Amino acid sequence: MRSVLNRKHCKEWAIVTFCLWHMTAIALFVLPGDVLSDPVVARAKAITTPYVYSLTQWQYWNIFAPDPLQRSSTYRIDLLAEDGTWFPVHVIDYVSLPWNARAKEFKILENLEENWQGIVPSYLQTFCRTLSIPNGNRIRLMAVSFVLPAELEPLKHAAALELPMTERELGSTICNAP
Amino acid sequence: MRNLRASIGKRIHRFWFRPVSAAGFGLMRIAFGVTTLINLSMEARNVERYFGPSGILPRDLVPSVLRQQWRFSLLDYVGAETTGYLYLILLACLVFVILGVGTRLMLLISLVLLYSFHEYGIILLDSGDSLLHLIGFILLLSPCNRTFTLKNLERKCQAIAAGKEVRPKKTPTMPIWPYRLLLWQMVLIYVSCAYAKMSGPTWFSGSAIAIAIHHGHFSRFPIAFTDWFTRFSPSIGYFTIFTQLGWALLIILPMFAWIGIRIPTGGLKRFLIFSGIIVHTGILVMMDVGTFSLAVFTAYFGLLLEEDFEAIKKWRTWIHSFKQEPLGLTVK
Numbered sequence: 001m002r003s004v005l006n007r008k009h010c011k012e013w014a015i016v017t018f019c020l021w022h023m024t025a026i027a028l029f030v031l032p033g034d035v036l037s038d039p040v041v042a043r044a045k046a047i048t049t050p051y052v053y054s055l056t057q058w059q060y061w062n063i064f065a066p067d068p069l070q071r072s073s074t075y076r077i078d079l080l081a082e083d084g085t086w087f088p089v090h091v092i093d094y095v096s097l098p099w100n101a102r103a104k105e106f107k108i109l110e111n112l113e114e115n116w117q118g119i120v121p122s123y124l125q126t127f128c129r130t131l132s133i134p135n136g137n138r139i140r141l142m143a144v145s146f147v148l149p150a151e152l153e154p155l156k157h158a159a160a161l162e163l164p165m166t167e168r169e170l171g172s173t174i175c176n177a178p
Numbered sequence: 179m180r181n182l183r184a185s186i187g188k189r190i191h192r193f194w195f196r197p198v199s200a201a202g203f204g205l206m207r208i209a210f211g212v213t214t215l216i217n218l219s220m221e222a223r224n225v226e227r228y229f230g231p232s233g234i235l236p237r238d239l240v241p242s243v244l245r246q247q248w249r250f251s252l253l254d255y256v257g258a259e260t261t262g263y264l265y266l267i268l269l270a271c272l273v274f275v276i277l278g279v280g281t282r283l284m285l286l287i288s289l290v291l292l293y294s295f296h297e298y299g300i301i302l303l304d305s306g307d308s309l310l311h312l313i314g315f316i317l318l319l320s321p322c323n324r325t326f327t328l329k330n331l332e333r334k335c336q337a338i339a340a341g342k343e344v345r346p347k348k349t350p351t352m353p354i355w356p357y358r359l360l361l362w363q364m365v366l367i368y369v370s371c372a373y374a375k376m377s378g379p380t381w382f383s384g385s386a387i388a389i390a391i392h393h394g395h396f397s398r399f400p401i402a403f404t405d406w407f408t409r410f411s412p413s414i415g416y417f418t419i420f421t422q423l424g425w426a427l428l429i430i431l432p433m434f435a436w437i438g439i440r441i442p443t444g445g446l447k448r449f450l451i452f453s454g455i456i457v458h459t460g461i462l463v464m465m466d467v468g469t470f471s472l473a474v475f476t477a478y479f480g481l482l483l484e485e486d487f488e489a490i491k492k493w494r495t496w497i498h499s500f501k502q503e504p505l506g507l508t509v510k
């Protein structure tokens with residue numbers, strides 16, 4: 001009887017310890033950068049981070065923060081013609097994407113635009129297949145963007161605004177689908 | 179001294195192991211399965227493209243693009259065809275999780291696969307995905323298989339078929355600690371979100387909501403409507419930050435109990451959940467931002483305790499009374 005009680009007691013202590021550890025680990029992970037300048041907090045985070053990553057408990061909660069994304073882009077895939085000029089072969093925007101793929105596809109494109117430029121060529125390769133572009137042709141990904149105003153008043157009449165558009169090449173590749 | 183120690187021990191035990199209704203976690207398990215299935219269905223046509231070894235992220239680029247320390251994904255080791263099979267296995271396991279059949283094992287397999295897909299396809303992850311894999315982990319630790327299972331339903335059906343009276347049984351219970359983990363997770367999400375927003379000027383100037391609903395990637399409505407809706411942007415923005423910060427009170431107020439001041443927080447929690455439902459329904463209706471709103475609703479199920487179910491019943495009775503007696507008049 002006593003050993004059963006002890007086992008239960010041990011199990012309960014193990015649960016409480018785990019809960020406290022888990023709560024501390026994820027709290028340290030989401031702490032903002034300015035708090036992490038404290039050396040004790042930074043050290044504690046360094047200890048708990050392996051646990052957070054190993055169990056895929058990482059999390060970043062900057063949804064629409066500190067400000068919502070103001071740059072709004074549509075994307076275009078251009079093909080290089082033999083005479084050296086680029087002409088558009090595909091547009092990726094809200095209308096062209098299927099409703100159930102929009103959120104994911106835009107997430108990828110936003111990331112490609114921000115900090116994943118290294119994988120633009122492989123992203124484009126998948127279009128070589130879907131758009132049936134013969135191997136050996138060069139294609140590029142263009143972002144056509146405008147920046148939404150940060151003030152409230154102009155946004156009340158956004159339909160009438162003529163916002164300046166900019167074009168930016170995100171990357172290119174030569175189709176080599178197997 | 180011994181009394182004091184015993185009293186503190188009792189309080190600690192009650193804080194972590196007080197039995198609570200398992201219905202909330204049972205509902206959360208079902209909602210987790212359904213929402214994850216909806217989320218995965220968004221990737222169905224592109225599984226090979228998103229996760230395959232020759233897709234958007236080719237296998238040879240993985241070491242240079244994704245973190246290499248403390249990361250595990252089954253997809254690092256399998257071919258395109260197997261990736262497709264793993265995706266189908268994940269879908270099947272989630273169906274079993276919803277039904278509550280072999281729940282623990284099915285949840286474990288689902289999570290290993292879900293984490294594998296998430297760790298490989300980080301480029302397409304949104305907040306909904308993140309919240310789902312966090313909820314999944316808490317579900318795996320909890321006894322979420324005690325309610326709303328196929329076995330329970332079968333038993334009920336058999337009793338009805340045999341003509342036995344099906345008495346409403348007392349809801350099964352579970353220790354409260356999984357609820358505490360979930361509450362802590364939700365508080366962290368909301369408070370860190372509000373903190374991040376407070377460092378951006380557009381939330382203070384009131385234009386943040388207007389910017390978000392005008393954005394070409396998210397806006398579901400014609401620009402004429404979003405222009406008109408912009409007038410509500412400041413009030414909705416302030417309400418959002420106010421309620422997000424309010425979640426911190428769910429941790430702070432109960433601490434006063436340690437100095438003998440009991441402040442009940444059940445009403446506050448229900449208000450915050452209700453506000454959250456309004457805000458996230460608004461996001462779901464107006465913006466195309468994946469399954470974040472659905473994932474939040476999933477978590478809300480797990481935050482429901484007996485007192486919350488009672489309150490919902492009372493609201494239902496109250497609303498029902500209006501239906502029966504419109505304007506309080508009875509016809510004799």
